[in-house]
Amino acid sequence: MTVRVDEVRAAAERIAGRVRRTPVIEVASGLTFKLEHLQHTGSFKPRGAFNRLLSAKESGELTGQGIVAASGGNAGLAAAYAARGLGVHARIFVPANAPAPKVAKLHKLEAEVVQIGTEYAEAYLAAVEARDESGALLLHAYDQPEVVAGQGTVGLELLDQVDGFDTVLVAVGGGGLLAGIATAIGDQARVVGVEPELSQALHRALEAGEPVDGPVAGIAADSLGARRVGDLAYAAVQDNGVRSLLVSDDEIVAARNELWHAYHLGVEHGAAAAYAALTSGVYQPAAGERVVVVICGANTDPTTLI
Structure with a gap:
């Protein structure tokens, strides 16, 4: 692809x-x-986040379940910012050792923050599980066409x-x-x-x-x-x-x-x-x-x- x-x-x-x-x-x-x-x-990162969410809104993929995303910090901030701009809930998974300034900004953007694991890959697996359980839209940090x-x-x-x-x-x-x-x-x-x-x-x-x-x-x-x-x-x-x-x-x-x-x-x-x-x-x-x-x-x- x-x-x-x-x-x-x-x-x-x-x-x-x-x-x-x-x-x-x-x-x-x-x-x-x-x-x-x-x-x-x-x-x-907001460039890709907005394109993903707006594309999903156009196609009907963006539902009332909101979005989930995993990030070392910046992709999560972008996802939360775009989600707030479109009026949808964002649940962001970040490593437990994510930089404090980035975590604080996530909270200011009204995102639900889940800290798990020690690197991005672990946070991503948790985000995928959350997507599967809730039906929320998954926003990948870097590997989605949008x-x-x-x-x-x-x-x-x-x-x-x-x-x-x-x-x-x-x-x-x-x-x-x-x-x-x-x-x-x-x-x-x-x-x-x-x-x-x-x-x-x-x-x-x-x-x-x-x-x-x-x-x-x-x-x-x-x-x-x-x-x-x-x-x-x-x-x-x-x-x-x-x-x-x-x-x-x-x-x-x-x-x-x-x-x-x-x-x-x-x-x-x-x-x-x-x-x-x-x-x-x-x-x-x-x-x-x-x-x-x-x-x-x-x-x-x-x-x-x-």
């Missing part, structure tokens, strides 16, 4: 007025940031906002954002995934020739800690020649600190991973290459910005 670019365009029309068209800034010659951390709830199509609207905006670019660097957890952007612009620009060394679901899949389970750890595990890359993401990677680069926790921390001190951008560790590919030298642009870095999440404890 793959997501088509016309589905991304349809998502853009469907969610218009419910999500922000986030700005871009050129921070150096040939280097542009897409400031998706300024999206509602502090990450790109979710991927919604995230792909980031790529469509880039085509309108940036006058020519060669490469887009995107942080990867389960791969929904990467899949969406690759689908939207993969025939016009190079898309490169960047993963933490300790949570490298896409990298493992590329080595194995298919999505496989693996360990999740590291400083960015709350947002990039998928045990397995999504099937839709893997298909998009194969179709668009996307490669995966790995960065260490130390490199992520250094990039996050630079984003704060050099640009006054307070972001979570996962959001700094894509920029870490540049600051660490893991990705070295060619002469004259025009690079866009997607800054994808802001849900962090500001006291940890040093």
